[in-house]
Each structure stands twice: as C-alpha cells, then as structure tokens.
Amino acid sequence: MRVSERMKFDATESRVNQARAFALDTQDQAASGRKLRSVSDDPSGTVRVFRNRAKIENINQFRRTNDYVEGFLGKTEDALRSITDTIIRAKELAVQQSNGVWDAGSRKTVSHEVQQLSEQIVQLGNSTYGDRFIFGGFKTAHPPVSGDGHYGGDDGLIYVQLDEDTFRPINIPGRRIFEIAVKDSGTNGENVPLLRIVQDFRSALENNDVDEIFRSSSRLDGALTQLAEMTASLGARRASVRDAAERLDNLEEFVLSDNVKIESADPVSTALDMKRAETALSYTLNASSKVLGPSLMEFLK
Amino acid sequence: MPTGLQHILNMGGQSLGNSRMGIEVTGHNIANAQTPGYSRQRADIEANDPTQYGSLILGQGAKVSRIARAHNEYLEQALRRETQNHGRAESFDHNISRLEGYFNPDLNSTIRMRLDTFGSALRDFANMPEEPAMRIHLLETANTLTTTVNVTHSNVAQLQNDISEELAVDCDIVSQKLKEVANLNREVLALQMGDSTRPNDLEDRRDMALKELSQLMDVQMYKDDRGLYTVRGPGGHLLVEGIFSAEVRLDYDVAKGQPRIIASDFANTKGADITAKFTTGKISGMLDVRDKHAQKIRDNLNEFAQTFGQAFNQIHEKGFGRGGFSDVNGREFFEGVDGQYEAAQQISVSRLIQQDTDAIAAGMSPLTPGDNVIVNELIKTLNKPMFDKGTNSAVGFYDNFVATLGSAAMSAKNELKASQVVKANVETQKERVSGVSLDEEAANMLKYQHLFTASSKIITTADEMFKTVLDLKR
Numbered sequence: 001m002r003v004s005e006r007m008k009f010d011a012t013e014s015r016v017n018q019a020r021a022f023a024l025d026t027q028d029q030a031a032s033g034r035k036l037r038s039v040s041d042d043p044s045g046t047v048r049v050f051r052n053r054a055k056i057e058n059i060n061q062f063r064r065t066n067d068y069v070e071g072f073l074g075k076t077e078d079a080l081r082s083i084t085d086t087i088i089r090a091k092e093l094a095v096q097q098s099n100g101v102w103d104a105g106s107r108k109t110v111s112h113e114v115q116q117l118s119e120q121i122v123q124l125g126n127s128t129y130g131d132r133f134i135f136g137g138f139k140t141a142h143p144p145v146s147g148d149g150h151y152g153g154d155d156g157l158i159y160v161q162l163d164e165d166t167f168r169p170i171n172i173p174g175r176r177i178f179e180i181a182v183k184d185s186g187t188n189g190e191n192v193p194l195l196r197i198v199q200d201f202r203s204a205l206e207n208n209d210v211d212e213i214f215r216s217s218s219r220l221d222g223a224l225t226q227l228a229e230m231t232a233s234l235g236a237r238r239a240s241v242r243d244a245a246e247r248l249d250n251l252e253e254f255v256l257s258d259n260v261k262i263e264s265a266d267p268v269s270t271a272l273d274m275k276r277a278e279t280a281l282s283y284t285l286n287a288s289s290k291v292l293g294p295s296l297m298e299f300l301k
Numbered sequence: 302m303p304t305g306l307q308h309i310l311n312m313g314g315q316s317l318g319n320s321r322m323g324i325e326v327t328g329h330n331i332a333n334a335q336t337p338g339y340s341r342q343r344a345d346i347e348a349n350d351p352t353q354y355g356s357l358i359l360g361q362g363a364k365v366s367r368i369a370r371a372h373n374e375y376l377e378q379a380l381r382r383e384t385q386n387h388g389r390a391e392s393f394d395h396n397i398s399r400l401e402g403y404f405n406p407d408l409n410s411t412i413r414m415r416l417d418t419f420g421s422a423l424r425d426f427a428n429m430p431e432e433p434a435m436r437i438h439l440l441e442t443a444n445t446l447t448t449t450v451n452v453t454h455s456n457v458a459q460l461q462n463d464i465s466e467e468l469a470v471d472c473d474i475v476s477q478k479l480k481e482v483a484n485l486n487r488e489v490l491a492l493q494m495g496d497s498t499r500p501n502d503l504e505d506r507r508d509m510a511l512k513e514l515s516q517l518m519d520v521q522m523y524k525d526d527r528g529l530y531t532v533r534g535p536g537g538h539l540l541v542e543g544i545f546s547a548e549v550r551l552d553y554d555v556a557k558g559q560p561r562i563i564a565s566d567f568a569n570t571k572g573a574d575i576t577a578k579f580t581t582g583k584i585s586g587m588l589d590v591r592d593k594h595a596q597k598i599r600d601n602l603n604e605f606a607q608t609f610g611q612a613f614n615q616i617h618e619k620g621f622g623r624g625g626f627s628d629v630n631g632r633e634f635f636e637g638v639d640g641q642y643e644a645a646q647q648i649s650v651s652r653l654i655q656q657d658t659d660a661i662a663a664g665m666s667p668l669t670p671g672d673n674v675i676v677n678e679l680i681k682t683l684n685k686p687m688f689d690k691g692t693n694s695a696v697g698f699y700d701n702f703v704a705t706l707g708s709a710a711m712s713a714k715n716e717l718k719a720s721q722v723v724k725a726n727v728e729t730q731k732e733r734v735s736g737v738s739l740d741e742e743a744a745n746m747l748k749y750q751h752l753f754t755a756s757s758k759i760i761t762t763a764d765e766m767f768k769t770v771l772d773l774k775r
Binding site: 001002003004005006007009010011014034036037038039040041042043044046047049050051053054057058060061062064065068069130131132136137138139140141154156158159160161167171263295296297300 | 405429742
C-alpha cells in the first residue's frame with residue numbers, strides 16, 4: 001500500500017483529535033457530574049427528567065398547601081369543638097333548669113351565663129385563619145355570623161389541590177353549623193339559627209318558662225347531633241390530608257432517585273473513563289511522534 | 302545514417318534530458334506534498350521507435366512521452382459524494398445543536414420550568430385567593446412565563462436569520478467557484494489548442510473547485526469531448542457550461558417568508574428558485590434546519606402559546622376578580638393569542654391585569670373573595686388535553702416537540718460521525734492513488750540521479766570514442 005505524506009499527517013491529526021475529544025468529554029462529565037447535558041444525549045430521558053422536575057416542584061407546592069390546609073382544618077376543628085362545648089354546656093343548663101327545684105331567681109342568674117355562651121358562639125363563628133373567616137363559605141372577608149345569629153356567608157366549598165389528582169374542600173360553610181334543622185312545631189320546616197336557639201333558651205330562663213326550656217333542650221339536642229356530624233366529617237378530611245402528605249414523601253423519594261439515574265454520571269465509571277482517556281491520549285501522541293518521524297530522504301547522503 | 306557515434310551521443314543526451322525531467326517532476330511532487338487536492342505526477346518514459354540497420358533492429362533510446370497525473374476518476378466522484386454528505390451532516394449537526402441548546406435540560410429558564418413555576422403560583426393563589434400578595438406573585442410568574450416564550454421564539458427566529466445570513470455568504474462562494482470552474486475550463490481549452498497534452502495542475506485545481514462546490518451543494522458534472530466540465534446543480538439546474546457560469550444568490554422577499562435561493566440562467570437573469578431542490582451539501586443542511594426543524598419549533602411555539610393562552614382565557618373570562626372587579630367578568634388573562642400574529646412572539650399578560658392585579662379572576666360568583674373555583678379550573682388547564690386533537694396537554698405537547706428535536710439532534714450527531722468515517726476512508730483511498738510519498742520521491746530522485754550519472758557516462762564514452770577515431774588520423 002502506498003502511504004502518502006498527507007495520509008500520515010491526516011491520520012495522525014484525526015487520531016489525536018479523537019483522543020482529545022474523548023478526554024474532553026469525560027473531563028466535562030466528571031466536572032459537571034452529569035451525563036445528561038443536552039436533549040440529544042437522551043431525548044426520552046430528558047422528557048422524563050422534565051416530568052420529574054415538574055413533579056418535584058409540585059410536591060414542594062403540595063407540601064405548602066398541606067401545611068396550610070392542616071392549619072386551616074385544625075383551626076376549624078378547634079372552633080367547632082369549642083362551639084360543641086358551648087352547646088353541651090347550654091344543654092346541661094337546660095336539663096338542670098328544667099327541673100322543678102329551681103326558681104325564677106336562679107333561672108335569671110343562669111340566663112346571664114347563657115347570654116355569655118351565645119356571645120361566645122358569635123365569636124367562635126367569626127373565627128379567622130390568617131385573614132380568612134373560616135365559616136363564611138366563599139365570603140371570607142366579612143364576619144359570617146351577625147349579632148342576631150343570622151348567617152351572612154354562602155355555601156361555597158373551597159377546594160384545594162392536595163396532590164396531582166385530588167382536589168378536596170377544606171372549609172365547612174357556616175350554614176351547616178349555624179342553621180339547625182329543627183323537628184318541632186315552632187317552625188315552618190325552616191332551619192333555625194343556632195344562636196336563636198340559645199337566645200330563645202335564655203329568654204325562657206328569664207321568663208321562667210319551663211315549657212320553653214324543655215323545647216330548647218330538645219332543640220339543643222338537634223344542634224349537638226348536627227355538630228357531631230360536622231366534626232366527624234372534618235376528622236375524615238384531616239385524615240385524608242395526612243394520607244396525601246405521606247404519599248408525597250414516597251413519591252418524592254422515587255422521583256428524586258429516578259432523576260439521579262437519568263441525569264447524573266456514575267462517579268466510578270467516569271473516573272475509569274478519565275483514566276482511559278488519559279492513557280489513550282498519551283499513547284496516541286507517543287505513537288504519532290514515531291510515525292511522523294524521518295523518511296527515506298534523511299538516510300540518503 | 303542512423304547508427305554511429307553521433308547516434309550514441311544523441312541517445313545519451315536525450316537520456317540526460319529524461320533524467321533531468323524526472324528530477325524536475327520529483328521536485329514538483331515534493332514541493333506539493335502537502336498541497337490539498339494535488340495529484341502526484343510522474344514522467345512516463347518510453348522507448349523510442351527502433352530502427353532497422355541491415356538485418357538488425359536497433360533501439361533508439363528513450364523519451365519522456367508525457368507527464369501524467371495519478372488520478373482515479375471514480376475515486377474523485379466518490380470523494381465528491383462523501384464530501385457532500387459530510388458537508389450536509391456537519392452543517393445540519395452544527396445548526397440543530399444551536400437550536401437544541403435553547404431547550405437544554407441544564408437551563409432553568411426554559412418554558413417548561415416557567416410553566417411549572419406558574420402552576421405553582423396558581424396553586425398558591427387557589428389556596429388564598431383573597432390575599433393580594435398571591436395575585437402579585439401570580440402576575441410576576443405569568444410575566445416570566447410569557448417573556449420566556451417570547452425569548453425562546455425570538456431565539457429560534459434569530460437562528461433562522463443567522464442561517465440565512467450564512468447562506469448569503471455561501472451563495473457568493475458558490476457563484477465564485479462556478480466562475481472559477483468556467484475560467485479553468487477556458488484555460489484548459491486554451492492550453493489544449495491543437496495539442497492533446499493534459500494540463501495536469503489546471504485539472505487538479507478544477508477538481509478542487511468542484512470538490513469545494515460539492516461540500517456546499519448538490520453537484521453533478523460530466524466531461525465533454527474537449528475535456529471541459531459541464532456542471533449541474535440542485536434539481537439539475539445548469540450552472541456551468543463551457544466558459545459560462547450561472548450566479549447563485551439569496552432573495553430577501555419578506556412576503557414569501559424565509560429568503561429563497563435563486564440561481565440565474567445564463568440568458569435569463571431573473572433565475573429560478575432552487576431552494577427546495579437542495580438534497581445534500583452544507584447548504585441543504587442549513588436549509589433543513591432553517592425551513593424544517595427551526596420552522597417546526599417556531600410553529601409549535603406559536604401553537605403552544607395560542608392554544609394554551611386561549612384555553613386559559615376562556616376560563617378566566619368566566620370569573621370575577623376582587624375590589625373594583627369583584628362584580629364584573631369577561632376579562633382575558635393573556636393578550637396577543639388571537640392568532641392574528643405569531644402568538645409566541647406576541648403573548649403577554651393583559652394590560653388591565655398589569656395595571657391592577659385585582660382584575661385577575663378567581664371566583665365563579667361575584668362579590669365572593671374566598672371563591673377559588675375559577676383558579677382550580679385554571680390549574681386544570683395545565684394538564685387538560687387540548688393539543689394534537691385533544692390527546693395531549695400543554696406540558697405534554699412541549700415535551701413532545703423538545704424530544705422530537707432532541708432525537709433529530711441525536712441522529713444528526715451519529716450521521717456526522719458516520720459521514721466523517723466514510724469521508725476519511727475515501728480520502729485515504731484517493732491519497733493512496735494520488736498522494737505524494739516522500740520515500741517514493743527519495744527513491745525516484747536516486748533513480749534519476751543514477752540515470753543522469755549513467756547517461757553522462759555514455760556521453761563521455763562516446764566523446765572518448767570520437768577522440769580515438771579522430772586520433773587515428775594523426
């Protein structure tokens with residue numbers, strides 16, 4: 001085979017270039033610690049990385065949401081429990097005062113406590129979390145329970161996204177707490193505001209009206225049942241929020257490790273590659289210096 | 302009389318000339334050992350016609366019949382073809398890598414990342430729709446998103462412009478090379494007048510010019526009976542015939558979109574649009590990226606901005622805002638997505654919202670600050686299938702076109718590597734035939750030097766014989 005000058009030089013040049021390119025690539029990989037450096041390195045892997053990154057961003061977001069929802073639900077539960085306690089106290093008083101041993105004087109005294117209880121209910125009904133009135137439905141900017149017990153909010157359920165595909169309501173619209181379905185003859189089948197039940201009880205005490213105290217007692221029972229239902233549904237919601245938080249932790253672990261698999265260079269194999277590149281380069285340079293050496297010209301005298 | 306001392310002297314003299322010529326050719330070869338496109342030359346020495354002397358046939362020495370170049374037409378053709386493929390693969394890879402760079406997974410400023418952040422801000426807003434800070438945060442992330450879409454669009458458009466500018470330069474080079482081939486045709490014609498000798502170096506230069514042309518574009522050529530090349534370009538367009546050459550230029554006619562490549566005919570200066578006819582060479586690689594891949598990305602970006610923007614607006618328009626906007630709806634969130642212009646270039650958050658974030662709609666019903674029904678619907682648009690005939694979400698669509706681009710860039714890399722290997726192979730084959738080897742030239746030099754010495758010995762011998770003959774008379 002004829003070997004021309006240009007063949008020798010071109011071949012040497014391309015070999016050295018190849019060795020250098022390989023060395024540079026491994027160096028780059030080692031320095032950045034990444035094997036995914038452009039989309040074309042692994043197009044489908046890149047898309048998976050994109051998706052995983054979006055998931056991680058979302059997971060952080062959902063965590064924040066979760067914390068917020070925990071707080072909101074906690075506050076709601078506290079308020080609900082206190083309202084229940086208040087009604088239980090009222091019910092106790094109703095049972096006690098319906099007994100014939102008490103006279104008008106003592107009932108008058110008790111009516112002061114009931115008055116306080118009713119004020120407490122208004123206060124609890126207008127509880128806030130942050131700047132939001134928690135029982136107002138969508139009308140979160142104004143106190144939903146007015147002094148006369150009228151419910152001023154609406155029936156809006158505030159849904160928030162707990163994870164990729166779960167939207168859950170976080171609030172209990174106050175209507176379900178502050179308007180009680182009463183099953184006696186005093187109404188036309190309409191709901192009675194919770195506050196009015198308490199205030200009616202108070203007037204009954206003031207007026208020493210035992211019949212009315214009896215009726216209040218049974219109405220307070222109705223209210224307690226409704227409150228218990230709400231408390232139970234709230235508990236279920238808190239449990240599902242905690243579940244979602246746990247799912248997020250598991251998902252995050254999986255997504256992070258998947259991304260590492262696609263994106264990151266394996267340090268051991270990178271180190272080996274670097275060593276290989278170094279050896280290849282020095283051998284190539286060594287060999288080149290020999291190949292490019294003297295021609296027959298030098299030996300002719 | 303054909304024989305005799307005179308004859309020996311002549312033979313010796315001619316042989317001396319032959320070896321001198323041999324050294325000259327060797328010298329020429331050595332001088333051009335590293336000249337690109339140079340073909341090794343050799344002095345073909347052949348015996349002179351013999352003469353009859355009585356019953357004997359006597360040789361008449363040797364002459365240099367011609368100086369030939371070591372050249373293989375078939376290899377030259379193969380090399381041109383591989384140069385074309387390589388030229389195409391190289392420019393395609395170079396340009397598509399630039400395009401790909403705008404969607405690099407290392408970048409945090411890609412549309413994909415901004416979309417994720419925007420989604421996050423929407424969810425924060427859904428959690429606390431009455432909080433003004435959330436509205437401002439949402440506006441800021443929306444602005445970043447639209448700016449990123451605008452920047453990505455302008456990057457792609459800029460790449461297309463850059464390619465067009467480079468094309469203009471390459472068109473000039475093509476025109477020059479065509480003229481060069483036509484000029485070399487003319488010189489070859491002049492040198493060949495009444496003579497069949499082949500002007501080796503001119504042919505080398507013409508081959509080189511054609512190889513450089515092939516690197517840029519489709520070239521087919523054939524040699525006519527006078528040894529002149531006729532060159533046809535993309536789609537068989539006639540580019541060089543005899544001593545005439547066509548001009549290739551770029552036509553910036555904005556109405557037609559991207560600038561077109563026009564090749565003039567010799568007679569008709571208006572020329573023909575050959576843009577779509579390039580199939581190989583550097584120019585076709587650039588055209589492919591500019592008119593197919595970059596344009597596709599640009600179209601996709603526009604579709605992305607328009608479809609997503611409109612779907613987002615459609616929901617947003619149903620909702621009510623806050624403060625002064627708490628009982629009016631019908632406002633769009635994104636502007637510039639009506640499809641009248643390129644949506645990816647035009648998209649921005651509406652001016653009304655820029656001025657007052659209270660205009661952002663959150664609720665389904667008026668005068669309800671805590672209502673987040675609309676925001677939840679807006680969050681769902683991020684994953685709602687609305688692209689590719691309702692089978693793909695916005696992020697899925699984005700992922701798809703980035704992955705498609707990545708695959709194209711990946712196969713471009715592989716193609717480039719393959720074409721490099723093949724081209725280097727053919728180049729080696731050609732060098733094997735046409736290249737200059739210094740060892741060989743050294744041997745030749747020695748060969749001709751010895752021949753020179755021996756020839757001069759013949760002359761001195763003949764000279765001495767003359768003297769002897771002349772001395773007879775003394």
